[in-house]
Amino acid sequence: MSDVARLAGVSPITVSRALREPHKVSDKLRETILEVVEEIGYVPNFAARALASRHSGIVAVLAPIMDMSGFFHAARGVEERFLTSDVSTQFANIGLNAAEEAKLLRLFVAQNPAGIILESVAEFPVNKPLIAELGCPVVQMMDTSIEPLDMGVGIRNRAAATAAVEHLLEQGYERIALLGGGKDIRSRRRFEGYRDALLRAGRYDPAYVFESESGNPMEQGVKLIHNLKRRMPEVDAVFCHNDRLAMGVYFGAQQMGIRVPEEFGICGYNGVDFAEMEESPLTSVYVPLYEIGFKAADMIMRYLTEGVRPETAVELPFEIIKGNSTRR
Amino acid sequence: MSDVARLAGVSPITVSRALREPHKVSDKLRETILEVVEEIGYVPNFAARALASRHSGIVAVLAPIMDMSGFFHAARGVEERFLTSDVSTQFANIGLNAAEEAKLLRLFVAQNPAGIILESVAEFPVNKPLIAELGCPVVQMMDTSIEPLDMGVGIRNRAAATAAVEHLLEQGYERIALLGGGKDIRSRRRFEGYRDALLRAGRYDPAYVFESESGNPMEQGVKLIHNLKRRMPEVDAVFCHNDRLAMGVYFGAQQMGIRVPEEFGICGYNGVDFAEMEESPLTSVYVPLYEIGFKAADMIMRYLTEGVRPETAVELPFEIIKGNSTRR
DNA sequence: GTGAAAGCGCTAACAC
DNA sequence: GTGTTAGCGCTTTCAC
Secondary structure, three states, rough: HHHHHHHHHEEEEEHHHHHHHHEEEEEOHHHHHHHHHHHHHHHOOOHHHHHHHHHOHHHHHHHHEHHOOOHHHHHHHHHHHOOOOOOOOEEEEOOOOOOHHHHHHHHHHOOOOOEEEEEEEOHHHHHHHHHHHOOOOOOEEOOOOOOOOEEEEEOOOHHHHHHHHHHHHOOOOOOOEEEOOOHHHHHHHHHHHHHHHHHHHOOOHHHHEEEEEOOOOHHHHHHHHHHHHHHHOOOOEEEEEEEHHHHHHHHHHHOOOOOOOOOOOOEEEEEEOOOOOOOOOOOEEOOOOOHHHHHHHHHHHHHHHHHOOOOOOOOOOOOOEEOOOOOO | OOOHHHHHHOOHHHHHHHOOHHOOOHHHHHHHHHHHHHHHHHOOOOOHHHHHOOOOOOOEHHHHHOHHHOOOHHHHHHHHHOOOOOOOEEEEEEEEOOOHHHHHHHHHHHHOOOEEEEOOOOOHHHHHHHOOOOOEEEEEEEEEOOHHHHHHHEHHHHHHHHHHHHHHHOOOOOOOEEEOOOOHHHHHHHHHHHHHHHHHHOOOOOOEEEEOOOOOOOHHHHHHHHHHHHOOOOOEEEOOOEEEEEEEEHHHHHHHHHOOOOOOOOEEOOOOOOOOOOOOOOOEOOOOOOHHHHHHHHHHHHHHHHHHOOOOOEEOOOEEEEOOOOOO
């Protein structure tokens, strides 16, 4: 930076200002400075900036990445929102237990992040005080059923699951199983929504609720349909917690010669791959993951620039994609 | 840190050493120090550490993330290797043009990364000098056909594609189309491998080569099969550049009542979802993505700890998963 | 609108 | 094996 300052005939602090707070520097000087910056290819040192300014300019996204439960699309939304800002994004994978959650939270807090975005995190009461002390904006994304600690954005997973199961009922399926995954808030809400719909229809049976084990979801789906047909042949549809489980069920049905949708209906969840198709092969609940990520990042940005919390909780719409796997 | 030092009755530098180079501190002191650290919940400030030590302790992974061309699994491998180290990983999305590549490279260089892992990056000759100046270990991952600038790990995509197409030929498919994507090195090698196999069999026809447009790969797959059946009904199989394109083709075939594999064969690429299934629904080329990522990270770590380049180029094996989409 | 001085929290280099 | 000194490259504060 001092090189730039020398070449532009100003002091280092003016260069610093020209870069971060352009309005505080006269037009002429700013122009000269930016030219020199361009010329010598100066790039500021993040570490020094973070150390001096006491914030890193990094927004940390903590999520159970390895679930691949659509995190990817949300991450894209986050990145794209920050693209035009000087905030950069860092992703960290987080498991779903209180101790690990606390450890990662503490680690990030110590790095003075500009903001934190949490997905299915901070659900343990024990860690709530940690978040309260954070001193930076926090957005919890994905489900709106919990009161956000600071800000929140998501969909109503419970209502979405209910709508999906009601669609299955409307199509005439009568014994609807659940292939679930995970213990996080979204999974619990999906289960509740499933149960709501079936209780109302007088068709709820806990024996039809299956937890997928960890591992390859497509394989889990194949296994499920094999087990169902062997042990509960009366089941004629399944509501899956994500699309890859659903595709596994679909492929398994193909292998066994079970006709989809005539004999067996399949509904997935997330639907990002199918939302824009003219004719979707799979029925699914479309979750606006990209938009959720974008909005989460936007809330952080607005807090950072305007100093006020734009909204506390934002609810985005979901949609049932009626595809060929339940059309009959 | 000075708090810890005071409470432990030592100087700050000793605390620093106890944390980073434990062997340089006597057992007794180290124990006391670590106790105090635990007690007051001290967490080092990364920015200060990076500024003072001139390296950030961050390994940057630059990849065309948004392609979702299996990046995800490689990323898991990278993360898992670094989990037990004090290196942390940062991912950045990179497009596939020289200018953007140069910009991102420059940005990361300025942050003094501990290492850089590149996927389908640094293919532009104009950017090679940039990498040479880097001063940190660099691993290029995914394809072994190019001479790595520093270190490399991957598979032989050209040979893998040839093997896949030969499998299709063995199964009796005669007019084999290609549904390709992207312009990066892997995609080019896959095309070459496809061409190699068909030229050798006297069956290569450039009219059967299709570039998928950007956008939803599953939708691209559906479109392809529609177009093929309308305009080139003689085509009886397709080799796809990834599994989601292949699944799109599969679903499209279902919609149109084309029987897979009897009338039409489909082969995907990457195969991570199918590798461990007893009976895979889709034929695919299994690429050990996780292992590639893990190995890339391992090479960086070994360079960092041992100061020597462990290997220059590592080639991992691929495998053809013979699934139901070509079984006839 | 611009600059001087001080310091962010840590580590490299060297001394003991 | 431990401590002292200096400084990493930037921003804050305050003065002009």
